[in-house]
Amino acid sequence: MRAVKLSSPSTLTLEDVDIPEPGPAEVRVKVAGAGLCHSDLHLVDLGDAWPAFGLTMGHEGAGIIDAVGVGVTSHSVGDAVLVNLVWSCGTCRACVEGRDNACEVTGGRDSFPSAPGLTADGAMAEYMIAPARHCLPLGGIDPVGAGPLTDAGLTPMRAINSVLDRLTPGATVVVIGIGGLGHVGLQILKAICGSRLIAVDQDPTKLAHAAELGADVTLEPGPETAARILAETGGYGADVIIDFVGVQATVDLAAASIAPEGKVRLVGLGGGAYPASAAIEAPWGVNIQRSYAGTRADLLQVLALAAQNKIKVEYTTYPIDDFQQAFDDLRAGKLRGRAILVP
Structure with a gap:
């Protein structure tokens, strides 16, 4: 063979x-x-x-x-x-x-x-x-x-399941990177929660795809992107940010636009480092997690959503x-x- x-x-x-x-x-x-x-x-x-x-x-x-x-x-x-x-x-x-x-x-x-x-x-x-x-x-x-x-579905599912308590109807979720994992993650979010979804990607065609999949706001990364996210949330910041890229620029974007008590999930393998310390000034209470793959239970959820044609x-x-x-x-x-x- x-x-x-x-x-x-x-x-x-x-x-x-x-x-x-x-x-x-x-x-x-x-x-x-x-x-x-x-x-x-x-x-x-x-x-x-x-x-x-x-x-x-x-x-x-x-x-x-x-x-x-x-x-x-x-x-x-x-x-x-x-x-x-x-x-x-x-x-x-x-x-x-x-x-x-x-x-x-x-x-x-x-x-x-x-x-x-x-x-x-x-x-x-x-x-x-x-x-x-x-x-x-x-x-x-x-x-x-x-x-x-088994990865493009499983990995977003694990990251999303780890932030379920913040996926309330009034919440804002930022998905960075609408590629292989991000476009499935966006669909999972759309299927299981009523939160407002902001998609970030440097490729206009992927942003158009994100809009097709249900993103409420699409943004290209740049010097003003964090300010745009803050403006979209009344200056408070996003409740959840899932970074499927992980380069320094996207990690910095997450740090600059997360809300107090917000949750950041670093999934991409771009090598970026989150600027945090025990004496971090603001915002307070941010939860940061490096996410890897997922559990069998997560994968069964993915298969169920796919069988129902809720993700593709x-x-x-x-x-x-x-x-x-x-x-x-x-x-x-x-x-x-x-x-x-x-x-």
Whole structure:
């Protein structure tokens, strides 16, 4: 079979490899589509700082089960499934408490839990192996376009679930970055709350997309953007800001426009640092959280919203042979939503 590998520092190659066989408690998924994410670019850009060369890329996968390992009774050949991003153990304290995205066994204090395309061969291939317990039924959702739900849907869902107490009818929520994650996050917010939504992006076409998805106000980033947000909130600031970019300019925007007792969720991997200290002057009570992926419960919510047609991943498909073009288009910001490789 063909598989996209991070074969050496900063180098992706399409290789012919053996079709894998599922072990006990595993299934083999014939991949229908594999999403591309900015974190995939991040891995490529790490160069020789990333030690897992030879792994198949892709943490956003969905497809049809075509083989099951010994002991698997939860799934059958022919089932359409979404492969969870977070391969937690299910038995440690964090998992039992429902915080499986902070699994103590497959992750740890300084690492994320095991994940396809990061610690195991991923979805950018014709077939992939996954633990049966981490394959969720898709029902009637098209598996070709479903893969991004496991990150582009899951990650915004986790961030949003962590701020539910502030998503009141009179609240203002700012979504920074209307790309792969942000355009789904905006739809989730529209589906579950009545808060006022402000979308920020440097691309006018993405702002137009945000307006189509229900944003009440759209703003381009610049020297006056924080002042605009403050003006839209009577000088008080936004109750919630979710930053799907994470560069210094967007983090600074969040710091300059959050309300007292407001909540900031830093999701993007842009490397920005929040200007906070124990003696921060204003506003008081701001809650800042670095958000990673999500829990199984979050993903089930995402699947339910998708099944109800309340959220939809916008995507462009590429044959797996054109993987490099897909990565290049993602890097150049040409995509509306996600890119999906189709084997």
